[in-house]
Amino acid sequence: MSSQAAAQPLVSIVVATYNGAKYIESQMDSLIAQTYPNTEIIVVDDRSTDNTLAILERYARQYPHVHVYENEVNLGYIKNFEKGVTLSKGSYISFSDQDDVWVPEKTAELMAAIGDYPMITSDSEIVNDQLEKRWNHSDLKEIQDFNNPLVFATDNCVAGHALIMKKEIADAAIPFPDMPHDLWLGFFTTLHGTIKYLDRPFVKWRQHGNNVTSKHTGTKKRIDATKFRLMTFRDCCPPAFAKEKKVFAELLETYESYSLIHNFNRMRLYFGNKKYLLAMKKRNPFRKFLYCIKMFFQMREHP
Structure with a gap:
């Protein structure tokens, strides 16, 4: 060398x-x-x-x-x-x-x-x-x-x-x-x-x-994979990231089913944390606002 x-x-x-x-x-x-x-x-x-x-x-x-x-x-x-x-x-x-x-x-x-x-x-x-x-x-x-x-x-x-x-x-x-x-x-x-x-x-x-x-998989498998990732991230957050751990936990709960309360909470979490949850999206502020609204009707699948 x-x-x-x-x-x-x-x-x-x-x-x-x-x-x-x-x-x-x-x-x-x-x-x-x-x-x-x-x-x-x-x-x-x-x-x-x-x-x-x-x-x-x-x-x-x-x-x-x-x-x-x-x-x-x-x-x-x-x-x-x-x-x-x-x-x-x-x-x-x-x-x-x-x-x-x-x-x-x-x-x-x-x-x-x-x-x-x-x-x-x-x-x-x-x-x-x-x-x-x-x-x-x-x-x-x-x-x-x-x-x-x-x-x-x-x-x-x-x-x-x-x-x-x-x-x-x-x-x-x-x-x-x-x-x-x-x-x-x-x-x-x-x-x-x-x-x-x-x-x-x-x-x-x-x-x-x-x-x-x-590779493509079915919607249910992709949602299940997203839930597993949210659960894993939640469980791995140390005490210094208690706030983030709480968001992971609450977001995971909204993936349990489509219901009025889950859909509303998912949208709320996106609005409250869009600085992070939408950080990788190439969208202007108005389109990010619309994306948060869309989360009332849709579960975001992790790519």
């Missing part, structure tokens, strides 16, 4: 793979090309049935800072990322999907800006299968600094591929519950400080219809 690399904190890039042979080489090439001088790349393959593992093992033979592991059983992507954290040695953790492409400066720029923040996140370019840009993530969501767990109550714009966080906080967040790892880690981090936002896109976020986040 060079003296320059030794002077910089180690960043562990955790990659979760499963049948990703079609795109994994372009992603691995972009991770190898990171200009930050001190990284390890931890790849955990979740029992792929294509030639993903063979491709990864070729990279591990060629690059000493690439470490490849194969699960004994299929864990699913959430637990796969969790396992990657446990295998990491860095002071900081960065997460990578198998089908994106990172710009070379991503890790260096985020590490230069993270300071004492527990997490930093950035914008992304949403691209198609051929990496042709469609729009930026910030065109769809109001990404900003976040310092309150309520912003994650029914939404998320802190993408796993776009963040770097302190390893000690990722460790403390284990075990990851049954929800997207980036949603959980974003929420958990706000219990320990502010998530810093750097307004630059560093990832080509490939959308091709087979992404895990593109």
